[in-house]
Amino acid sequence: MLTSPEALLAIFGMALVTFAIKAGGLLLATRLPRTGFAAAWLKHMPGAVMASLVAPALVTGSAAEAIAAAATALVFFVSRNLFAAMAVGVLTVYFARLALAA
């Protein structure tokens, strides 16, 4: 399967809004809020979206997922490396599931 009309529509839509925002920031530079409530709201959006992705997956998971999440966080704090953190998380969940199932 190469692609589908639905996938193309979604990707082109994502590309269009992303480019509109990036170019819009430059063109509207003098009219945008640099400080204050709206600027603070925009600034916090990426972190809040990431937290929203992680939280439900962690509360609905088993003990194995909770242990693996702690291992992922620990490795990331020590190494600051996304790759290492993800690899340790996956390995931990694999062994924790084996251990808890036994």
Added chain:
Amino acid sequence: MTETALPTHQFSSQFFAGARACIPVVISVAAYGLVWGVLARGAGLSALEVILMSGLVFAGSAQFVALDLWSQTPASLPIGPLILAALIVNLRYLLLTATLRPLYGPHEQLKGALTMAIVSDETWAMTIGEMSKGRGTAAFLLGGGVFAYVCWMATTVLGHTLGAIIDNPVRYGLDFAFTATFLALLLGMWKGKADLVPWLVAALAAIVSAKLIEGSWYILIGGLVGSFAGALSERVRHADQS
């Protein structure tokens, strides 16, 4: 900084200076690209879809969020939520690219707007660093941006290819790769105590709305409510200080 076109030799030396300066950050772009490519295969994106999304959207966080929403069957692909999520995750670029305005003269707005397509968090940060030292040019930004873009394309496609080696992801615990990656991305965004309130509120709002509402709306609800709470708490803190 209102002069128009630079002489050619000056343009190319600035272009390569930008690319060189961005080597450290592009290494991390490459690592993220590999991870995204592997996960993209797991989410059911074809090679062509990976090339199109990396090439046209070119925004790491938004592309990671898109994988969580993606569906392998075209009929159930949530087109609206995908576009809306890209909009919300990328809204911060309004603030980032606005600070690059001094790089472009009054008659260079079109050129500047087109260049913004290849701006990413990493190359933006390097260029702003240069500008704060009184240097930094449009060519510097373009050099770093093109370098990061080429690396992102190459590593996401490579990751997608490598992902083919792995069959039955759940058996190896690879279904957890998403959660682990998002968690590490989130921790990497930590800038200080001001992040605590928006993250906690976002997490709570997402957990509650995931239970109440079908589908993936919890991501958008948590994102909007959490960041709103972050802005509110900053206002309260500033009011205390004054």
